[in-house]
Amino acid sequence: MFSRRNFLVKSISSLLYLPFSGCAKAVGLSSINHEQRVNKLSDSPNFNKSTKRFQHPSGDLHDKSFSNLFDFFAEYFRRPRDKWESIGFPVRKSRKSELENFNKNVVWVGHASIMINHSNLTILTDPHFFGYASPFSFMGPKRITTVPFTIPELPPLDVVIISHNHFDHLDEQSIRQIAVHQPQVKFLVPLGLKKLLLEWGANDVIELDWWQSIKIKGATFQPTPVQHWSKRSAFDRNKTLWAGWMTQWQDFSFYFAGDSGYSNDFKEVSERLGNPDLAAIPIGAYEPREFMKSAHINPEEAVMVFNDLGAKRAIAIHWGTFKLTLEKMDEPPHRLKSALESAGISKDRFRVLQHGEFWPESLS
Numbered sequence: 328m329f330s331r332r333n334f335l336v337k338s339i340s341s342l343l344y345l346p347f348s349g350c351a352k353a354v355g356l357s358s359i360n361h362e363q364r365v366n367k368l369s370d371s372p373n374f375n376k377s378t379k380r381f382q383h384p385s386g387d388l389h390d391k392s393f394s395n396l397f398d399f400f401a402e403y404f405r406r407p408r409d410k411w412e413s414i415g416f417p418v419r420k421s422r423k424s425e426l427e428n429f430n431k432n433v434v435w436v437g438h439a440s441i442m443i444n445h446s447n448l449t450i451l452t453d454p455h456f457f458g459y460a461s462p463f464s465f466m467g468p469k470r471i472t473t474v475p476f477t478i479p480e481l482p483p484l485d486v487v488i489i490s491h492n493h494f495d496h497l498d499e500q501s502i503r504q505i506a507v508h509q510p511q512v513k514f515l516v517p518l519g520l521k522k523l524l525l526e527w528g529a530n531d532v533i534e535l536d537w538w539q540s541i542k543i544k545g546a547t548f549q550p551t552p553v554q555h556w557s558k559r560s561a562f563d564r565n566k567t568l569w570a571g572w573m574t575q576w577q578d579f580s581f582y583f584a585g586d587s588g589y590s591n592d593f594k595e596v597s598e599r600l601g602n603p604d605l606a607a608i609p610i611g612a613y614e615p616r617e618f619m620k621s622a623h624i625n626p627e628e629a630v631m632v633f634n635d636l637g638a639k640r641a642i643a644i645h646w647g648t649f650k651l652t653l654e655k656m657d658e659p660p661h662r663l664k665s666a667l668e669s670a671g672i673s674k675d676r677f678r679v680l681q682h683g684e685f686w687p688e689s690l691s
């Protein structure tokens with residue numbers, strides 16, 4: 328029965344738990360692979376015409392029953408106190424000169440936001456600079472660790488990459504502010520999200536299907552499949568696509584996993600696109616395990632993803648910023664350390680950076 332209680336829980340879930348098409352108005356220095364263009368969302372091979380929703384090859388594994396959702400929220404609200412929720416993690420505040428001269432480097436902004444510069448191209452992933460991972464500016468999963476810098480302090484950006492529409496990855500206020508301060512920036516989004524970003528003031532939005540590619544200032548950007556889902560309101564489940572993103576220059580490559588459960592997608596990425604020089608891999612938001620595993624990898628699976636990608640190096644993301652799930656806020660890096668030791672991988676190759684910390688060595 329579709330009760331009011333069911334509706335309420337599902338609505339809260341969209342806020343709390345995270346968790347047509349066409350090319351850009353002005354493509355500028357970019358060229359899209361037109362052969363692969365999708366003119367309507369339903370043309371996508373990843374669109375299920377009977378459900379009218381996007382679908383991962385493994386199906387919609389994360390479609391939870393009312394009682395699953397109810398149990399999760401009951402546990403979430405009864406969770407024991409976690410000291411990190413009140414104090415937050417240390418933040419390395421960036422100096423103005425470091426941001427002004429940001430070159431051939433990468434910095435973890437927090438959660439899934441990474442800023443990287445290579446070959447005179449600066450990219451920012453899933454920007455989130457504000458207080459809540461929620462449709463409201465006063466409630467929902469709250470930021471526990473502050474941002475290392477603000478949007479007006481950002482260096483000139485070329486590209487902003489969006490993985491999907493969950494509130495911890497696609498933040499309206501951040502997009503609006505970036506669009507005001509940097510109107511030239513190109514937003515690359517998975518299919519179905521262009522309209523929303525244009526409404527929020529973005530000028531140049533390019534939406535792509537999995538494996539489509541676009542070249543911008545000498546780098547090729549490609550969204551790739553990940554086992555995840557999308558939702559921003561009570562009625563839009565999987566109406567827009569979700570993705571990881573590979574960016575390839577001639578001499579360097581960066582893979583951004585976004586948000587994902589464990590699947591064969593990462594092996595396929597490395598087989599089709601090669602091994603990334605740097606990957607951003609989620610390590611947090613994984614408990615209770617049975618509930619979360621179809622959508623979020625845990626630290627042990629993050630190490631499997633690192634190996635599947637054949638990544639040269641990786642940065643741990645998606646932990647320590649918002650309280651989304653039930654594991655203790657500081658557990659993901661501890662478990663990652665053990666998992667790396669068991670796999671014989673140096674912690675200097677798969678790093679846990681502080682919020683605002685730059686990669687300490689040269690990335691070339």
Ligand SMILES: [Zn+2]
Pocket residue numbers: 345346491493496555556586
């Ligand atoms: Zn998500």
